[in-house]
Amino acid sequence: MADVLLKVTDLSIVFGGLKAVSGFSCELSMGELVGLIGPNGAGKTTVFNMLSGVYTPTSGEIDYWDRKGRVHKVGTKGPASLNQIGIARTFQNIRLFGNMTVEGNARIALHSRRVETPLDVLFRLKRFRIDEERMKLEAEEILSLFKIDNKKYELARNLPYGEQRKLEIARALASNPVLLLLDEPAAGMNGQETEDLMKLIAFIRKEFRLSILLIEHDMRLVMGICERIMVLDYGRIIASGTPEEIQKDPAVIKAYLGEDAV
Numbered sequence: 001m002a003d004v005l006l007k008v009t010d011l012s013i014v015f016g017g018l019k020a021v022s023g024f025s026c027e028l029s030m031g032e033l034v035g036l037i038g039p040n041g042a043g044k045t046t047v048f049n050m051l052s053g054v055y056t057p058t059s060g061e062i063d064y065w066d067r068k069g070r071v072h073k074v075g076t077k078g079p080a081s082l083n084q085i086g087i088a089r090t091f092q093n094i095r096l097f098g099n100m101t102v103e104g105n106a107r108i109a110l111h112s113r114r115v116e117t118p119l120d121v122l123f124r125l126k127r128f129r130i131d132e133e134r135m136k137l138e139a140e141e142i143l144s145l146f147k148i149d150n151k152k153y154e155l156a157r158n159l160p161y162g163e164q165r166k167l168e169i170a171r172a173l174a175s176n177p178v179l180l181l182l183d184e185p186a187a188g189m190n191g192q193e194t195e196d197l198m199k200l201i202a203f204i205r206k207e208f209r210l211s212i213l214l215i216e217h218d219m220r221l222v223m224g225i226c227e228r229i230m231v232l233d234y235g236r237i238i239a240s241g242t243p244e245e246i247q248k249d250p251a252v253i254k255a256y257l258g259e260d261a262v
Ligand SMILES: Nc1ncnc2c1ncn2[C@@H]1O[C@H](COP(=O)(O)OP(=O)(O)OP(=O)(O)O)[C@@H](O)[C@H]1O
Pocket: 015, 018, 020, 038, 039, 040, 041, 042, 043, 044, 045, 046, 047, 092
C-alpha cells in the first residue's frame, strides 16, 4: 500500500439520536483529487470534521500515512496535531483572523512548520531572524499565487468574499499539508471567480504534490477537476466513481432531484 495516504473504514458518528455519518469507508492515494458531494445535510462537513480532528468518531477507523510513511490513527488526535502531520482544511463558514492583516493570516499558518526553538525566539538569535525572513518571503509567495499579495496589509475582514475564501485556502496551504480538505471553496463566488479557482486548485495540487478532498455544490467545478467522486446522502455513500459514472447514476439523480427524476 505504498501510495495510500488515507484509509477510512466504517466511520460513523451519532449526535443525540441522529446518525449523521454511517458506515463511511474510502481510500485516498497520494496526489489524488477526489470530490465529496451530496444534498444539504448529507454529512459531508461532518466527515471533514472527523478527518481533521474536530469531531471524534463514534466508531470506525481513520488511518493516515504521513510524509515519512508513518501511520497515524486520526480519530485520536486533535486539529493542531493533525495539522502538524500534514492534514489541513478550510471551513464552509470562512474562519480567518478578521482583525489581522492578510499577510498576518498567512504567517500564522507558517508558524506550524518553523524550525527554531523557544530560546532562539527569546534571544532573537540568528536562526530566529532567518526564520522570520523566510516566513515573510513564503507568505508573499503564497499570497501572490492567489493574486492577493497586493492586499497583504489590508485587514482580512475587509476583503471581498471571494478573496477571503482564497486567503483561507492560502492559509491552509501555508501549513505545508499533504492532505488538503476543501469545504465548498467556491461558495459565494461568481462564475469567473469559480473558473479561476478551479484552475488554481488543479495547479496547487500539481505544484505542491497534494492530495485533495473537495466538498462542493458547484457541479461544474467538481466534474471539471475531480478524478473520482463520492456521493453522500443521509450519512451514507450512495455512489462512487468517475464524474461520468456519477452523472448518470440513478441513485444520485434521485438524491438530488427527488423521486420524480428517475
Ligand atoms: N455538532 C452537531 N450536533 C448535532 N447535529 C449535527 C452536528 N453537526 C452536524 N449535525 C447534523 O448532521 C447532519 C449532517 O450535517 P453536515 O453539516 O455534515 O451536512 P453537509 O453535507 O455538510 O450539508 P451542507 O451541504 O448543507 O453543508 C445534519 O443533519 C446536521 O444537522
